[in-house]
Amino acid sequence: MERKKRHMERVEHANQALEQAAELVIEDHFRLGYHVMPPAGWMNDPNGLIYWNEEYHVFYQHYPYEPNWGPMHWGHAKSKNLINWEHLPIALAPSEAYDCGESGGYGCWSGSAVDDNGVLTLVYTGHVDGREPTEVQCIATSMDGVIFNKSSLNPVIAVAPEDGGFGFRDPKVWQHEGQWYMVLGYGKDGLGKTLMYTSSDLLAWRYLGVAAESDGTMGDMWECPDLFPLGDGDDHVLIISPMNMGATKTMYLTGKLSYETGKFDYRYAERLDYGFDFYAPQTFVDGNGRRILIGWMNIWGAQMPEQAHGWMGAFTLPRELTLAEDGTLRMQPVAELVALRKEHHRVEGRSIEAGEITSIAGVQGNQLEIIAVFDAAQSEGEFGLQLRCSEDGAEYTEVIYAVAQRTLRVDRTHSGAGESGVSEVQLDPLEDGSIRLHIFVDRSSVELFANDGTKTVTNRIYPKRDSLGVKLFAREGAAFMEGLDVWELAEKKPANL
Structure with missing residues (x-):
């Protein structure tokens, strides 16, 4: 007792x-x-x-x-x-x-x-x-x-x-x-x-x-x-x-x-x-x-x-x-996370010119789910997304795929407070030649599930409150994006004690 x-x-x-x-x-x-x-x-x-x-x-x-x-x-x-x-x-x-x-x-x-x-x-x-x-x-x-x-x-x-x-x-x-x-x-x-x-x-x-x-x-x-x-x-x-x-x-x-x-x-x-x-x-x-x-x-x-x-x-x-x-x-x-989805934005297939960095109209936020599919066979150089972007372009977290090297990177060099550094993993395209990036952004975190969970990359980031933009980019060659889906996600707070 x-x-x-x-x-x-x-x-x-x-x-x-x-x-x-x-x-x-x-x-x-x-x-x-x-x-x-x-x-x-x-x-x-x-x-x-x-x-x-x-x-x-x-x-x-x-x-x-x-x-x-x-x-x-x-x-x-x-x-x-x-x-x-x-x-x-x-x-x-x-x-x-x-x-x-x-x-x-x-x-x-x-x-x-x-x-x-x-x-x-x-x-x-x-x-x-x-x-x-x-x-x-x-x-x-x-x-x-x-x-x-x-x-x-x-x-x-x-x-x-x-x-x-x-x-x-x-x-x-x-x-x-x-x-x-x-x-x-x-x-x-x-x-x-x-x-x-x-x-x-x-x-x-x-x-x-x-x-x-x-x-x-x-x-x-x-x-x-x-x-x-x-x-x-x-x-x-x-x-x-x-x-x-x-x-x-x-x-x-x-x-x-x-x-x-x-x-x-x-x-x-x-x-x-x-x-x-x-x-x-x-x-x-x-x-x-x-x-x-x-x-x-x-x-x-x-x-x-x-x-x-x-x-x-x-x-x-x-x-x-x-x-x-x-x-x-x-x-x-897990499938249950679909219930968090709110407003949906869809961008159909489009080419991204070499050196282009472009905002996605109507898409911004600090709680997002993103599914981006790129055609690696029709792309050159590097392509990807910038997340939690500031309006002046100084702050962002970059998700990059390098076609020739077949590498996927998440770059926190410009992510804000906290640690910087670049995460990297080898990633082959899927059988149809595509690269599928499934990303969850939640205020101070980015979780990336690549090619249906073949590889994952998990990082904390600490951007400023008003760094909310999402951009597409291509460098050292053009890229083709087959489609982009973005959902704003609901906030689910744990109950207080």
């Missing part, structure tokens, strides 16, 4: 602080209109994504007291349609010896959620700097999906399988043929690894071994692993967030998993998203059997201008995953 009381007191204190902080958040022009973000304070990794009791639940790493990283809590929001999100009270707060310490380096770190015969169960890492071991795995349960109680048997995994490892965290749990399985992020001897466990009751876990590890080029610790089946066969996908791998912050590996041995034999590996602001994605299966992914739409070490306004962090749009026959992954925005 003392444990439960202690946790509830910590949760209540955090909720009160969050409510007060939310009243002070400045409704600045960086606040997103239709993405999940915290009412106030800090947000990072998505945790515990689950479809439970016919509602979508997202939890997230959260520091409610200020817009900076601190002792991690679990924020919580839910939705019936993946568009309108209601913030719920904080689910987890540091309160026990295994997740609470004297310095700032402690907390309820990342994890996942499962439905255990109607009981919503969170599985997370308790982290305390200076304690040995630093990281352990814990569970908390809820009958109503709002109030969570930490298990008296925590930690359910009290120690890593061997000494000398780098990290032991971020449990992702799922069920297969009546048995529970868990993957954990780990590293040793300079190699990122994913460890695999199994259990019949979520309490007693048996170590199966290393499911997969780096070939020496994929970072020295794999954070936030997520291993799941995808497609009609027995193919599985492992998503990881490798540490110390340069520009690559997320990867996916596809192959076959043996549930008997815990070995994942991967045959294909690639970067998951080619933008700057995409990290720690997690997936879940909804009531329609779709595999849906949501990621953190920020990155460690970057400038975060929204912090000056009392908040930090956002999630990507929900993305449906499919697996192609060649083992490559496709990510596309």
